[in-house]
Amino acid sequence: MEAARKRLSSKPLGKGFRFLELATFVLFIFFMFPFALVVLNSAKTSREIIFNAIAWPADWGQLLANVSLIFNNSTVDYLGAFVDSTVITALSLLVIVLFSSMAAWILVRNRTAWSTALFMAFVAAMVIPFQVLMYPLVRWMRVMGDIAGIRLLGTIPGIAFAYLGFGAPLSIFVFHGFIKNIPYELEEAATIDGCSRPRIFFEIVFPLLKPIIVTVLILNGIWIWNDYLLPLLVLGSNGVVQTIPIAVTAFAGAYLKQWDLILTSTLIAIIPVVLLYLFAQRYIIKGMLEGSIK
Amino acid sequence: MRKNSLVNLLFLAPCVFAFMMIIMIPFLLGLYYSMTDWNGVSLNVNFVGLKNFETLFSAPDFVYSFLATMAFTLINVVLVNVVSFGLSLIVTSKIRFRNFYRAGFFVPYLIGGIVLGYIWQFILNSILVDLGEAWSIEFLKSSFLSRAGGVIWAMSAVNTWQYAGYIMLIYIAAIQSIPASLMEAAVVDGAGYVTRVFKILVPMMANAFTISLFLTLTTSFKQFDMNFTLTNGGPATRFLDQPVKASQLLAMNIFNTATANRMAEAQAKAVVLFISLVVVALIQVSINKKKEVEM
Numbered sequence: 001m002e003a004a005r006k007r008l009s010s011k012p013l014g015k016g017f018r019f020l021e022l023a024t025f026v027l028f029i030f031f032m033f034p035f036a037l038v039v040l041n042s043a044k045t046s047r048e049i050i051f052n053a054i055a056w057p058a059d060w061g062q063l064l065a066n067v068s069l070i071f072n073n074s075t076v077d078y079l080g081a082f083v084d085s086t087v088i089t090a091l092s093l094l095v096i097v098l099f100s101s102m103a104a105w106i107l108v109r110n111r112t113a114w115s116t117a118l119f120m121a122f123v124a125a126m127v128i129p130f131q132v133l134m135y136p137l138v139r140w141m142r143v144m145g146d147i148a149g150i151r152l153l154g155t156i157p158g159i160a161f162a163y164l165g166f167g168a169p170l171s172i173f174v175f176h177g178f179i180k181n182i183p184y185e186l187e188e189a190a191t192i193d194g195c196s197r198p199r200i201f202f203e204i205v206f207p208l209l210k211p212i213i214v215t216v217l218i219l220n221g222i223w224i225w226n227d228y229l230l231p232l233l234v235l236g237s238n239g240v241v242q243t244i245p246i247a248v249t250a251f252a253g254a255y256l257k258q259w260d261l262i263l264t265s266t267l268i269a270i271i272p273v274v275l276l277y278l279f280a281q282r283y284i285i286k287g288m289l290e291g292s293i294k
Numbered sequence: 295m296r297k298n299s300l301v302n303l304l305f306l307a308p309c310v311f312a313f314m315m316i317i318m319i320p321f322l323l324g325l326y327y328s329m330t331d332w333n334g335v336s337l338n339v340n341f342v343g344l345k346n347f348e349t350l351f352s353a354p355d356f357v358y359s360f361l362a363t364m365a366f367t368l369i370n371v372v373l374v375n376v377v378s379f380g381l382s383l384i385v386t387s388k389i390r391f392r393n394f395y396r397a398g399f400f401v402p403y404l405i406g407g408i409v410l411g412y413i414w415q416f417i418l419n420s421i422l423v424d425l426g427e428a429w430s431i432e433f434l435k436s437s438f439l440s441r442a443g444g445v446i447w448a449m450s451a452v453n454t455w456q457y458a459g460y461i462m463l464i465y466i467a468a469i470q471s472i473p474a475s476l477m478e479a480a481v482v483d484g485a486g487y488v489t490r491v492f493k494i495l496v497p498m499m500a501n502a503f504t505i506s507l508f509l510t511l512t513t514s515f516k517q518f519d520m521n522f523t524l525t526n527g528g529p530a531t532r533f534l535d536q537p538v539k540a541s542q543l544l545a546m547n548i549f550n551t552a553t554a555n556r557m558a559e560a561q562a563k564a565v566v567l568f569i570s571l572v573v574v575a576l577i578q579v580s581i582n583k584k585k586e587v588e589m
Binding site: 017020021024027028031032034035037038041049052053054095099100102103105106107110118121122125127128129130131132133134135136137139140144161162164165166168169172197198201222225226227228229245248249252259262263266269270273274277281284285288289290 | 302308313315316318321323327334390398400401402407408410412414512516545560561564567
C-alpha cells in the first residue's frame with residue numbers, strides 16, 4: 001500500500017492511479033470475501049462443506065432447506081429471538097434518543113456547577129468497563145425489581161432500562177456537542193412569545209436534532225442489536241426472552257462444528273442488518289461522519 | 295424560576311436515574327465486592343480487604359491473560375489505525391466508485407463480534423486449511439487458531455477487518471474538514487503526495503488520531519465477544535510452567551472465573567482490568583494531546 005501511495009500522483013489519471021484503483025478493488029474483494037463464503041456454504045449440506053468448503057454449491061435449494069431447518073428447530077426458537085431482538089432494540093433506541101436528548105438540552109442550557117459536574121460524571125463513566133459491574137448489576141437488578149415489585153431480570157422492559165443506563169452517557173455526550181451549536185436566539189424568541197419550556201424542546205429543539213438523532217440511532221443500534229453479554233446476564237441463556245446473538249451461540253453449542261447450520265444461522269442474523277444498511281446507506285454514512293467531528 | 299427547575303429535574307430524571315441504577319451503584323458494588331468473599335450465591339458477604347488481589351499476580355493464568363491483552367491491544371491499535379488511515383486516504387482520493395468502497399469497508403462493523411467470530415473460525419479452521427491441503431502449502435495446513443504463537447495475531451487480523459471501516463469514517467471526517475485551498479496551495483508549492491499527507495494532513499487531523507487511538511485501545515482492552523466465539527481461549531499452551539489458554543484475554547478470564555463461581559476473584563480481576571485501562575488510556579490521551587499542541 002505504501003508503494004501505491006507513493007506512486008499516486010496529483011494527476012487524476014496517472015499510471016499510479018490506475019494501480020491504486022486496482023489495489024483498492026482487490027482490497028474490497030478481500031473485505032467482502034467472508035460474506036461470500038457464508039452465503040456459499042449456507043447452501044451446502046454438512047457433508048458437502050467437509051468435502052469441499054470452497055466449491056460452488058451443487059444445489060442452491062439446499063439454502064432454503066437449511067433456513068427452514070433453523071426456523072423449525074426444536075431446541076432454539078430462532079424466530080422468537082428475532083422478534084425479541086427487534087423489540088428490544090427498537091424500545092431501547094426510543095428511550096435512549098428521547099431521554100438523552102432531553103437531558104443533554106438541560107445540561108447545555110443550564111450552566112451551573114451542578115450541571116457541569118453531572119456532565120463530567122456521564123463522560124467519565126464511559127471508561128468504566130462492563131466487566132467491572134456486570135455481575136453486581138445482575139444482583140442489583142434483582143434487588144431493584146423486588147423493591148419496585150416488577151421483574152427486571154428476564155424481561156424486555158428490564159433490559160431496555162439497562163440499555164438506557166449504558167447508552168445514556170455516550171448519547172448525552174453526542175447530543176451535548178450538537179445542541180451547543182444551536183443558536184439560543186430561537187429559544188429566547190419562543191420564550192418571549194410565552195412558549196413553555198417543554199414545548200420549546202419538543203417543538204423547536206427536537207426537530208432540529210434530526211441529523212444527530214440518526215447518528216445516535218446508528219451508534220446505539222449496531223451495539224444493542226449485536227450485544228451479547230448484557231442480554232446473556234439479564235435474560236439468561238434459556239430464558240423466555242432471547243436475542244439473536246444468544247440464539248446463534250445456542251445453535252453453535254448444540255450443533256458443534258455443523259457448519260451448514262451454524263453458517264446459515266449467522267447468515268440469517270446478518271441479512272436484515274445488511275439490507276437495512278443498503279437502503280439507508282447514504283444517511284448512515286452521513287450520520288456517522290457528522291457524529292465523529294467534534 | 296421555580297417552574298424552570300421543575301422542568302430541569304423532570305427532563306434530567308430518566309437518564310440520571312437509569313445511570314445511577316445501572317452504572318454507578320453496580321460499579322461501586324463491584325469495587326466493594328472485589329474486597330469481599332462474595333460467591334454469588336450466599337447473601338452473607340464478608341469484607342476481606344485486599345486478599346483477592348494478593349494472589350492474582352502470582353497466578354500464571356491471570357498474568358498470561360494480562361500480558362496477552364496488552365499484546366493484543368498494541369497489535370490492534372497499530373493495525374487498525376494504519377489500515378483505516380490508508381482506507382480513508384483511498385476513499386477521499388479521486389478514485390472511481392469511492393463512495394461505493396467507503397460504504398463497503400464499513401459493512402463488517404455492522405456484524406457483531408459473536409457472529410463474525412463463528413464466520414472467521416470457519417474461514418481459519420476450514421477454508422484456509424482446505425486451501426493449504428489443495429495447494430500443498432505447508433504454512434496453511436494447520437489452522438492459525440491452533441498455534442499458540444499465531445492466535446493473537448489471527449484475532450487482531452479479524453478485529454482489524456471488523457473495526458477498520460468504522461475508524462476510517464473518523465479519519466474521513468477529519469480529512470474532509472481540512473480546507474481544500476490548503477492542499478491546493480501545497481500542490482502549487484510543489485509538495486509531493488507523501489509530503490502533503492505527512493506534513494499537512496496528519497498534523498491537521500491530530501485530534502482524529504487522539505479519538506481513534508482511544509477508541510481502538512479501549513475496545514481492544516475489553517474484547518470479549520469475538521474472543522469467545524473465535525477461539526474460546528484456545529489452544530492450550532504453557533506459561534511459567536503452568537498450562538494456560540493461549541488466547542484467553544482478560545475479559546474472558548474474568549468471565550470464566552465467574553462461571554466457575556469464583557465471583558470475588560472475578561471481581562478483583564475486573565477491578566485490575568478497570569484500573570489498567572484507565573492508566574493506559576490516560577497515558578495515550580496525554581501523549582496525543584501533547585502532540586496535538588506541538589503540531
